[in-house]
Amino acid sequence: MKKIVLATQNRHKFKEIREAFKDTLFEILPAFQFPNIQEVVEDGKNLEENSLKKAKAILEATGLPAMADDTGLFVDALNGEPGIYAARFAGEGCTYEDNVRKLLTLMKGVAAGSRKAVFKTVITLLFPGQEPVFVEGEAKGTITDLPRGNRGFGYDPVFQPEGSSKVFAEMEVEEKNKISHRGKAIQKAVEFLKVSPS
Numbered sequence: 001m002k003k004i005v006l007a008t009q010n011r012h013k014f015k016e017i018r019e020a021f022k023d024t025l026f027e028i029l030p031a032f033q034f035p036n037i038q039e040v041v042e043d044g045k046n047l048e049e050n051s052l053k054k055a056k057a058i059l060e061a062t063g064l065p066a067m068a069d070d071t072g073l074f075v076d077a078l079n080g081e082p083g084i085y086a087a088r089f090a091g092e093g094c095t096y097e098d099n100v101r102k103l104l105t106l107m108k109g110v111a112a113g114s115r116k117a118v119f120k121t122v123i124t125l126l127f128p129g130q131e132p133v134f135v136e137g138e139a140k141g142t143i144t145d146l147p148r149g150n151r152g153f154g155y156d157p158v159f160q161p162e163g164s165s166k167v168f169a170e171m172e173v174e175e176k177n178k179i180s181h182r183g184k185a186i187q188k189a190v191e192f193l194k195v196s197p198s
Helices: 011-020 047-062 096-106 173-179 181-195
Strands: 002-006 026-030 066-075 116-126 133-143 159-161
Touching (some): 047 066
Antiparallel strands (some): 116 133
16 A cells, blocks of 8 residues: 655544545555644645645655645635635634634625635645646635534535535535535546556
């Protein structure tokens, strides 16, 4: 079984991604199993720069192939905010609930037809001695008025993807992975790794 290290301290994210790779030849190892990995400052200008920066840190610290993702939530009514700052929208050290609360406060009074948003994820795959490979996925949807569901993490309780009556937080992992931004990017990563000689 080949090993690849996922650049995340987020156990929820690790669980989702590990599930998607269960039928591949790769064993996904979380970064939180490697105490020597330094925390990366995500100061890139876009999702690609941030995901690449995290992948490089993993590769340098472990010597193993690395996989890193960065995700942004782009809300039309907020001129694209929170964008690449989605994880720290309510400030450094904020919780998922803090971010959702701030988002809903800013969206208060926005009509149903104007609550469109797009989730985007970029995944970087980095193998020793090779150029990075980028794959991406996106999910279009709307921001709900109130949180629903108790699954998932982040903005899942308030993001309702197009064509669904559920928000992400009301879906099982398998259902969410088929249509989510991260799920789509992960599937592209899985397909790449199936044919990659590394």
